[in-house]
Amino acid sequence: MDRHEVDVYNKLSLKIKDQLGLDKSPVAIKLVSNNGNIPEGISKIEGNFRHCEMVQKALQGEIFYSTAKEQQLCNGAGALGLTEPSAGLKSGEMHYSMGKFSSKESAKRTVNAIPKIENIMKAVVYAPLETTPYAPDIVIIICNPQQAMRLSQSMVYTLNDRFVADFAGIQSVCGDAVAGPYNTKRPNITLGCDASRKFADIKPYEVIVGMNSEDIGFVVNALDELNEIKKS
Secondary structure, X not given: OOHHHHHHHHHHHHHHHHHHOOOOOOEEEEEEEOOOOOOOOOOEOOOOEOHHHHHHHHHOOOOEEEOHHHEOOXXXXXXXXXXXXXXXXXXXXXXXXXXXXXXXXXXXXXXXOOOOOOOOEEEEEEEEHHHOOOOOOEEEEEEOHHHHHHHHXXXXXXXXXXXXXXXXXXXXXXXXXXXXXXHHOOOEEEOOOHHHHHHOOOXXXXXXXXXXXXXXXXXXXXXXXXXXXXXX
């Protein structure tokens, strides 16, 4: 990616933070297929972490990539297309045994509806949007409900359609915020999950928004226009 493209993402990130009053950077996620190349100059993360923890690291300024080996949870890696989902997850046994469902059948039905990327990927790359050295596939924004409301209003303003949120309180940052928008090409809002709130410091007052990177420019323009309308 050339210097001009880097500057574009920098400006978009700073504008969206300013418009929404965000104190955290949007996160740029790139999915690298087995035939693709990891962006030059980016190092692999050391250690094993959950995907949601890696998103938090990127929020704080880190830039790195992860393969399936560095993903602590195979189920998160499965949603991201790095591995196949585990047999226990697909059967419903895992979540049923954790007491999250009244039956294994209902667990299986819900879990199998969680978005997952079918193509097996080589790596996932993480960076703050304002310093990303690559063009992202997905942008994640962690924000409060009012900020998410303004994001949804900007998307409705641009897309001329209702915003449909799709979540189950399970695999929110991997399935809902990355795999869902990647597969459907539509943005999504999710309320988080037990793991992301426990291990990745998602606050009780925060929600997660995932969107395709090409939507960011439209969102910023819509926020600008909506602000001008409010002033008039």
